[in-house]
Structures are given as C-alpha cells and as structure tokens.
Amino acid sequence: MPKGTTKRRPRTRAALLRAALAAFAEHGFQATTIEQVCARAGYTRGAFYSNFSSKEELFLALFDEHSEQTVRRLTALVDAIPADDLTVERLVEQVCRVEPDERDWYLVTTEFTLHAIRDPQAAWVLAQHDARLRAELARGLTTHLGRAGLALTVDADDLARLLIALREGGLAQSYVEPDRLPPGALERRFLPRILAAVTERRPPGDG
CATH class of the missing domain: 1.10.357 (Tetracycline Repressor; domain 2)
Incomplete structure (x- = not known):
C-alpha cells in the first residue's frame, strides 16, 4: 500500500465515523444509506468499503x-x-x-x-x-x-x-x-x- 494511503486512512476513517453519527442521528440508522454517509464525509463508496464491510x-x-x-x-x-x-x-x-x-x-x-x-x-x-x-x-x-x-x-x-x-x-x-x-x-x-x-x-x- 502506498505510504500516502496509509497516512490518509485514519483521517478517512475518522471522517466517515463523524459523518455516520450525524447521518444516523438525523435520518435514523435504518433509513441512512452508505451513499449518504459517503456524501457527508466527502469520500467514495470505495473509501467506505476499504474501512468498513457494512x-x-x-x-x-x-x-x-x-x-x-x-x-x-x-x-x-x-x-x-x-x-x-x-x-x-x-x-x-x-x-x-x-x-x-x-x-x-x-x-x-x-x-x-x-x-x-x-x-x-x-x-x-x-x-x-x-x-x-x-x-x-x-x-x-x-x-x-x-x-x-x-x-x-x-x-x-x-x-x-x-x-x-x-x-x-x-x-x-x-x-x-x-x-x-x-x-x-x-x-x-x-x-x-x-x-x-x-x-x-x-x-x-x-x-
């Protein structure tokens, strides 16, 4: 894995977690989609699945x-x-x-x-x-x-x-x-x- 990717990974994960908390609180866990979390965090689905499986x-x-x-x-x-x-x-x-x-x-x-x-x-x-x-x-x-x-x-x-x-x-x-x-x-x-x-x-x- 490229060195830059390794350094970015914790930031990506943290941004996804922050976005998920906001989205879950606003829309509910069931109603929130992975796409909505990614959009809030400013990342792609690929970035999501490189950090979380579901x-x-x-x-x-x-x-x-x-x-x-x-x-x-x-x-x-x-x-x-x-x-x-x-x-x-x-x-x-x-x-x-x-x-x-x-x-x-x-x-x-x-x-x-x-x-x-x-x-x-x-x-x-x-x-x-x-x-x-x-x-x-x-x-x-x-x-x-x-x-x-x-x-x-x-x-x-x-x-x-x-x-x-x-x-x-x-x-x-x-x-x-x-x-x-x-x-x-x-x-x-x-x-x-x-x-x-x-x-x-x-x-x-x-x-």
Whole structure:
C-alpha cells in the first residue's frame, strides 16, 4: 500500500465515523444509506468499503469509539478528585454529567438496539461490545469505590447493567420532557441510595 494511503486512512476513517453519527442521528440508522454517509464525509463508496464491510460494522466502530471516550472522560473526572475528598456524593456528581451532544448518540444507539432485538446476529454482536463496555465500567466502579473506602456487596457486572439501565431509561424520559426532568436528574437523585445499598465500608488497611 502506498505510504500516502496509509497516512490518509485514519483521517478517512475518522471522517466517515463523524459523518455516520450525524447521518444516523438525523435520518435514523435504518433509513441512512452508505451513499449518504459517503456524501457527508466527502469520500467514495470505495473509501467506505476499504474501512468498513457494512453499515452495521460502521455503527459498532462508533459504539466502541464512544465507549472509549466515555470511559476516558469519567476516569479523568474521578481521578481528579483528591483522595481525602472522594465520597459517593462526589463520584455521583461526576458520573451523572450529561454532555450536550449525548442526545445524538442516544438516538443512534437506541435505534440500533431495536434493530438488534429484531436481528439475532446483530444482537449477538452488539452483546459482545456491550460486555466489553460493562467490564470497563465494572473495573472503574470497583477501583473508585475502593478508593473511597467501600467494597461492593453485589456482582460488579450486574451493578454496571443496572447503572446503564438507569442512565438510558432516565435519558429517554429526559429527552421527552426536558423541562420536567433534566438529563442526569434521576441518577443524581437515586444513585447515592443505590450505591449505599450495594456497598459496605472496608476494614482499615484492607487492600
């Protein structure tokens, strides 16, 4: 492969991902065509197929990118809390933040989830990506609660599932009634109580 092509490939891929997110949010995953994504990105179908084999693979690449960005952002926010100020309330304050552009991602991922529910193969593939995200969240929960002197009394993966359900269910209601339920409001109200119910204070010196 020519050296110039190798250097351009990451830029091409990034442009296609940005274009796909915008197109999926505007038209929906099912209605968006590969041609529309290419037109938005300014590339040909050949450029698309040199990076992705299908529209489903393109979505999953978006999913992984978004997941990695979310985990990095949350980790940076929580790591910035001084050790002597790390409480459940401070943790909740950080993880309940909802960025303005989260609405577009919510629209895209919700529609793809419905697609996956109807398509067993898509469901299986999405479940693998979901599992990797939950594993990262479970590790983060265990680590940062430990820093706060707390230990989980439930399975970390199960708790990650519950917190994702709370997040996604809360956002669904917030985007329908933003004036009555601002994004993140349900988590701020109930997450401290949930974490109090599923943790216990670690004995001093318990590593």
